[in-house]
Amino acid sequence: MELYQISILITAIGILVAIVAYFWGTSRSENFVSKVRSDSRNTLLWRDFWIGLILVAFALIFPAFGAGxxxxxxxxxxxxxxxxxxxxxxxxxxxxxxxxxxxxxxxxxxxxxxxxxxxxxxxxxxxxxxxxxxxxxxxxxxxxxxxxxxxxxxxxxxxxxxxxxxxxxxxxxxxxxxxxxxxxxxxxxxxxxxxxxxxxxxxxxxxxxxxxxxxxxxxxxxxxxxxxxxxxxxxxxxxxxxxxxxxxxxxxxxxxxxxxxxxxxxxxxxxxxxxxxxxxxxxxxxxxxxxxSLSLLLFLLSMIVVGGRGTNWGPLIGAATLMLADTVLRDLNELRVAGLSLIILLVMLFLPNGVVGLIGGIFNWKPKNNQSNTDGQKNLKQVLRSNRNQVFKKGNWIKSFGDEK
Amino acid sequence: MDIFLQIVFSGLAVGSMYAVGAIALSLLWGTMGMLNIAHTAFIALGGYISYWTMTVMGANWIFVLPMAFLAGIVMGYIYYHLIIRHIYSKENFSVNIIIASVALAALGENAYLNLAGGEALRQPFRFNGGLEMIGVVLTFQTIFTVFVAVLLMVILSLIMSKTKLGQVIRAVSQQPTASKLMGINVQKSFATALMLYGSIAAISGVLVTGTSQVFPSVGYDSTVKALVILIVAGLGNLRAGIFMAFALGFLEMGVNYVLGARYGFPSMLAFVIIVLLFKPNGFFGKEQITRV
Incomplete structure (x- = not known):
């Protein structure tokens, strides 16, 4: 392993640790969303402060590791x-x-x-x-x-x-x-x-x-x-x-x-x-x-999409991930753009909320229950399949007609 | 006088190209509410299919349009089942599909670059010569493109209003859940719409590359212009889209002749932005009221 690979690895690990710390603080609550919406602004502020401090401290001493x-x-x-x-x-x-x-x-x-x-x-x-x-x-x-x-x-x-x-x-x-x-x-x-x-x-x-x-x-x-x-x-x-x-x-x-x-x-x-x-x-x-150019637009857009849109630290994580991916893809120079667009497409298909959403999802994973049917995103077919008896209850009925695309 | 005629003829040529693109894109907007930037990959597909059929395989020009038609259908089918279907089932479809289609446009461009090389190729499917009027030439290519644009519009209007397929597509686009309850296969009808779109887009690709050459990013310009035209005309209004395509084509060519070619697209965009400042839903668009 060359020196630069090691330091890239260290950066990645540092960022991952920060992410885990981030969600460790929030995972105690039963429901992530309700916690964010409730009056816990100060807790979140302190969490962001500590993440920021760790990252800044790490970045300040990074050149001392002797990176080329x-x-x-x-x-x-x-x-x-x-x-x-x-x-x-x-x-x-x-x-x-x-x-x-x-x-x-x-x-x-x-x-x-x-x-x-x-x-x-x-x-x-x-x-x-x-x-x-x-x-x-x-x-x-x-x-x-x-x-x-x-x-x-x-x-x-x-x-x-x-x-x-x-x-x-x-x-x-x-x-x-x-x-x-x-x-x-x-x-x-x-x-x-x-x-x-x-x-x-x-x-x-x-x-x-x-x-x-x-x-x-x-x-x-x-x-x-x-x-x-x-x-x-x-x-x-x-x-x-x-x-x-x-x-x-x-x-x-x-x-x-x-x-x-x-x-x-x-x-x-x-x-x-x-x-x-x-x-x-x-x-x-x-x-x-x-x-x-289109390729740079795609590069930066994929940082947002991969990290997680609308999250506090998503863009930073996305930028780090994409810079790492780009260093790897650089050797395949002609296929670089194809690799970037595949990354975007795969993330759009499988992780619409990005890496941050994925980690949040792991921490807040709950077994599926019938409550999830009222989320409004489910179509009628899924409702029918999951619980036949409830279809003609008023709430579901209106839901399935009400959500127009 | 002949400068004026020149502007009219080139505006006609450019406008008809924008119109064909606008027809295809407005079909997609009407069906699923998606703005498809990956249209550029379909245009390039038409161009490369034409090059491959005539120059590489040495086939007759008669085979070009059917080949493009078939390739477009296949690509539309793949596009729907690999990508659109999965994004449609999640929230925020109309914005997510734009991001995904930007990525797909780049992927397509890169694929053509690696498969066919980056150099500009001469697209063989074109009509030489033209009619001469007062020293200005109206090329047969222009006449043919206008003819195909009008033909496609008529065919598409007929399909949408008269056939069962059109009825199904309209029903699904208005009420996906209700039409599913009436026994319509929603997936299948969306896939059909995408196949219809793909065939029109690939044919438009053959026409668009006929006046220029074929290279991987050939469709980028006309895609963005066609999308802008659709927006300024008011999305979902096919006739207004065609009208705007020609109007903006004339504007662009007029500016090109008067101020120089580099100001054509910016002035067209400035016009569009000014229109949208006063009418945010487009020139002919109506305000959409969503009931909750």
Whole structure:
């Protein structure tokens, strides 16, 4: 076993331990759902605090294990993707806005940061807030145009926006400025933007120490992004979205304005998505239209789906799992996309609530009883098969007609 | 004048392609309420079947459309029984199927890439030449595509309104449980709808690739455009979808000629977004009221 495999294994084990600890705390209650809904907010808050602390402590000392440059690079990438996916999950899983255009928001952050560095000559540290601000404006505009649509409409329209953006960037061929005899297109065109400098870690920490600077910058990004997501989840906004998710009609009749709160979350998620874009652009020292490609979209989407949509730590687990899977699949380079899409399909078919849902299901497993027939998801055939006598009782009868797809 | 005519002709060509895609996709929306991004794999299937039949096997062009028809039926059947059926039985179908179909689109693209290679192939099923009017050519390919689009629409409307199959599909889409109680095999009728969809989509793939070339991601553009068109027209309204396909085709081609080709799709999208801002259910769509 090589060193990098060992450290990946350690990471995986650490994450697994954290997951087990997570559900250990909640498994004592008979019913997970009722526990979440009851007034146990403080317990959950402390649980998330301890998980976060363990993970952060582990991440802080991770470079001391002597991991090589390649592994640290992979972990940095993991931090950035996890930060993006945490924000995407906030919008997609938690607020219920089924956007597939999150990479467009990310790209705006990266591109504006890079352009500010390149055309205005600013340091990238100064360009980061500019990029984040521009992203917030963009995500507000994007949200304002799409949020009033219905769920599946949003998915298609946001995907179309991302594709249109990629097309505009790729087809950009006019020279915007000429520097050192190199013609720069405004958006960099198909070859992307480069030559806008970096965060200056090489000058501060030397050639060898540079990677550690990058590591802790990306870690800081992920920590802030996760803190922000947890803040939203535990704030009144979080309760609002839980009420919308549990019963939208009931919530709206209590005066909850879905569009308003969804727009707020969509806009706010732009802050850290934009920052992640800027950090990505700075660390990669180049940014191109390939971040809007279908395969990257699929990669990040599968992180959310595999981890578990709408859960606090699902995106992080999903990102870790997918980065591991990607390292394995990299050797099969032509079949990499096929492997990713198979993962998504299998998870959609067998684990619709992701890994977190699976673990929660194991801890909260109960033998099936007749009560489960009133869950509303069962079709008439199953009702008929399981207990024939109850079919014509009023409750079941209405249920089987009432649940329209 | 001839620029105007040129825009009209190319708008007709593009619009008819969008229309064929919109017909197939709106059948799926009407039946199961799914938006199928994996349509791109079906389009590429039509293109590769045509290439395989004529160039590799050396068969006559007459066999192309029947072969695409058969392949589409088989793929639709597999698609339903391997994937859709299982996702349909769980909650949140309409969103989950979009995620799954994005994955399937990528899987299809990767499969074509590995089986046939990434290079663009010339699709042999096409009509050369055309009618010349005031120096502008209306190609036979365009005429043929428009003809097939209209034909498919008529056939589909007839099937849905006149035949027993259409009745079954409509009944199942309105009340799955009630139609099951009336003795309809819901699984079978959904599978039939998917087979019908697959055949139309594969035939549209033959037509779409006729004006360009065949490569793994060939259907991606027209799929997204057809979905956007369906949404702006108001889902479930077939005639409005066809009308919008042509209207947006003309708009896109007009912008292409006036501002340059790179602004065609973005301006079309901007138009759609503006429409949806004022009418979130589409231009011809009605607000849907769900009873609880």
């Amino acid at each position: 440059k390649y592994i640290l690079g992979q972990v940095i990438l993991f931090f950035i993707w996890a930060a993006v996916v945490t924000q995407w999950n906030l919008v997609f899983g938690f607020a219920g806005i089924f956007t597939l255009g999150h990479m467009a928001v990310f790209a705006i952050g990266g591109y504006i940061t890079a352009m500010t560095g390149l055309y205005l000559g600013w340091s990238l540290w100064a360009a980061l807030p500019v990029g984040a601000l521009a992203t917030v404006i963009f995500s507000f505009l994007m949200g304002a145009t799409i949020i009033r649509l219905r769920g599946p409409y949003i998915a298609v329209m946001t995907l179309a926006i991302a594709i249109a953006m990629q097309k505009l960037i790729v087809s950009d061929v006019e020279c915007f400025i000429t520097k050192d005899l190199i013609c720069y297109n405004f958006t960099g065109g198909a070859k992307g933007l480069f030559g806008y400098g970096g965060f200056g870690f090489k000058e501060w920490l030397g050639f060898k120490g540079r990677i550690y600077g990058e590591y802790y910058l990306a870690l800081l990004l992920l920590i802030l992004s996760t803190l922000f997501a947890l803040y939203v989840i535990y704030s009144p906004l979080g309760s609002t979205f839980r009420s919308i998710r549990d019963n939208e009609i009931c919530a709206s009749s209590r005066g909850v304005n879905r569009v308003k709160y969804q727009l707020i979350v969509f806009t706010l998620s732009g802050i850290f998505t934009g920052l992640a874009g800027g950090v990505f652009a700075g660390l990669q020292t180049t940014i191109g239209p390939n971040i809007l």
